[in-house]
Amino acid sequence: VxxxxxxxxxxxxxxxxxxxxxRTAALFERITAAVEPPTDAAKAAYTRTRPYVDDMSILRCxxxxxxxxxxxxxxxxxASGWAWALTLAELSxxxxxxxxxxxxxxxxxxxxxxxxxPTDIDAARRVDxxxxxxxxxxxxxxxALDHEAGDDxxxxxxxxxxxxxx
Numbered sequence: 001v002x003x004x005x006x007x008x009x010x011x012x013x014x015x016x017x018x019x020x021x022x023r024t025a026a027l028f029e030r031i032t033a034a035v036e037p038p039t040d041a042a043k044a045a046y047t048r049t050r051p052y053v054d055d056m057s058i059l060r061c062x063x064x065x066x067x068x069x070x071x072x073x074x075x076x077x078x079a080s081g082w083a084w085a086l087t088l089a090e091l092s093x094x095x096x097x098x099x100x101x102x103x104x105x106x107x108x109x110x111x112x113x114x115x116x117x118p119t120d121i122d123a124a125r126r127v128d129x130x131x132x133x134x135x136x137x138x139x140x141x142x143x144a145l146d147h148e149a150g151d152d153x154x155x156x157x158x159x160x161x162x163x164x165x166x
Contacts, residue, residue, distance in 0.1 A: 007081065007106045008088060011098045028084055035079045038127050048073035052114050061113035068115075074123030075116045078107035083128045 009016040018025040050072040052058040060067065085103020089096035107124065110116040 008084065008099065008102055011095055011102045012088070012092070027087070028080075031083045031087060032080045034131050035083050035128065036076065038131060039074055039076050039079045039124065042074050042123065042127065043071040043076075046073045047071050048117070048120070050115060051117055058114045060115065061109075072116050073120045074127055075107065075110050075120040076124075078110050078116065078121045079124035079127050079131075081106035082125050083131060086128060 048071055050068065050070075052060055052067060053069060082103050085099050085106070088099045089103075092099065107121040111118050111121060
């Protein structure tokens with residue numbers, strides 16, 4: 001969650017920090033949890049190796065001692081980043097274009113840094129469109145249950161946090 005929150009802070013402002021926005025951070029964690037199963041299933045089905053495994057001359061941005069040998073297709077980081085961008089664009093319409101651009105850049109950075117192929121990013125974005133529909137429906141049900149329990153709707157609280165950054 002932290003790398004994407006830091007990446008989006010460029011657009012959302014310095015106040016966009018996990019510590020200051022606990023409900024938004026919790027929403028991001030739920031989004032990640034929703035994106036992981038279909039992404040992991042696709043990785044297991046396609047078993048595409050990462051670019052630097054196929055070609056050891058590919059330089060990675062951080063050159064870790066023990067680079068990940070997990071499958072490449074689709075990208076989990078790219079999927080989470082794009083899902084968060086889609087969500088923030090909805091929650092903060094005045095910054096939607098900038099947030100979506102930053103989401104694209106975050107995914108593209110996974111290719112630039114040698115961790116993924118461009119098609120890994122494309123596949124992650126397709127997964128996100130499907131997951132986003134299901135997540136919106138689920139969030140609506142959670143909000144309805146939350147409201148029935150006498151609490152404010154979940155999305156209203158998150159929207160308040162996000163808009164406080166504007």
